[in-house]
Amino acid sequence: MAEQRPLHVLLAGPRGFCAGVDRAIKIVEEALRRYGAPVYVRHEIVHNRFVVQSLERQGAVFVEELDEIPDDGQPVVFSAHGVPKAIPAEAERREMFFLDATCPLVSKVHREAEHHFGRGRHMFLIGHAGHPEVVGTMGQLPPGAVTLVEDEEEARRVQPPEGVPLAFITQTTLSVDDTAEIVDILRGRFPEMSAPAKEDICYATTNRQAAVKAIAPQVDMMIVVGAPNSSNSVRLKEVALRAGCAQSLMVQRGADLDLARLEGVSRLGITAGASAPEVLVEEVLARLRERFAVTTEEVVVAEEKITFKLPSALTAQPA
Incomplete structure (x- = not known):
């Protein structure tokens, strides 16, 4: 077996799940535990196919609109991205039992x-x-x-x-x-324009971008683990290029990574969008170890300790 070429990987910290994503997934899982399948979810709960397929295997049914849901009394979850006011109004009109997983x-x-x-x-x-x-x-x-x-x-x-x-x-x-x-x-x-009392771009987006900025000038390529329809993941890819990284690419799973793309790369950065679980980062590292002698180093720019409570309907003791 040929000797493996060394590859040093800088892992961005923080990366992956944020508190809002974690809460949204737990809402679906707890609803399934309490009420059984099916639990209907309007739109992808978060923008990650691995997460969606995992929840589907547990009994979640994903739909785009409420008219796809039968009146069977089972819970309906609104995704982490939030919904127009007309959606809960329609759910109330139909007397649906709905849970709002909108990120706080x-x-x-x-x-x-x-x-x-x-x-x-x-x-x-x-x-x-x-x-x-x-x-x-x-x-x-x-x-x-x-x-x-x-x-x-x-x-x-x-x-x-x-x-x-x-x-x-x-x-x-x-x-x-x-x-x-x-x-x-x-x-x-418009100099008189009013601004938000507090920054609207969330802490998780800001922290993940800061970690990428810290790593990008030090590596030959940045890999972003995330989905192409995930806004925060796409922004991480853009931020890496803007911060001085010569190449930046996105993969959804370890198997998606074309190792031929790493020709000439000796230092590699890896991050993950806020809706990508850490298991997918582990997949990418396992894929890299098929060809390279991988060493890793964490570059942490912030510690995240924020958590969000689940809706009271999922935390109250059953009557």
Whole structure:
């Protein structure tokens, strides 16, 4: 057997599951434990196929809309990304038993939107069109109350209603640097615009991006373990390139990694999006060990100790 070439891996810390993702998955698992299968989940609970398929094996049934769910009294879970107000209203009309797994940090943005609207402000929402979190946030208010701003170009040309005070809110999973540039442009045009009382981009997104920035200049390539429809995972790939890494690629599973891509790579960074479990990072490391003599080093920029409580319906003692 040929001698394995050395490969030094810098593991980003923190990486992988955040408190909001962990809570959402536990809500589905606890609902299954308490009420049995099926438990219906509107939209992917988090953007990771491994997680979704694991829950499906336990009895979760994923749907896109409530009209796909029969009136059988079984629990319905709303995903971590949040939903427009019309969704729980429809669930109540149908007398469904529903559990809201919206991340509390997304719910905070929803409350901010209502706060600004209640004070007569028109809102800019910095985010990506069509992302479930953006759909859910815009759906907290009447049509026309929010203008979506996706990038710097839109920030330069967006025209809000005249004579109305302005505020901005953001999707929680954006690039910290890109968002700051968009906000700077909007502030330059609308200096009286109100800002969130506290940063909307969540702690987990910020910490994972900071870890990638610390590692990127030290490695030849960055691997992001995550799904292509996961906003925070895609941002990690972009942040690595912006921070000076020559190559950045995303894989969902260890088996997806083409080892030929590592030709000439001696130092490798690995991180994982907030919806990717650590077992998938272990898969990638196992794949690397098939060809390389792997050594690892953790680069930790923050310790995360935040946890979120489950809904009371899942913590109360059965009657």
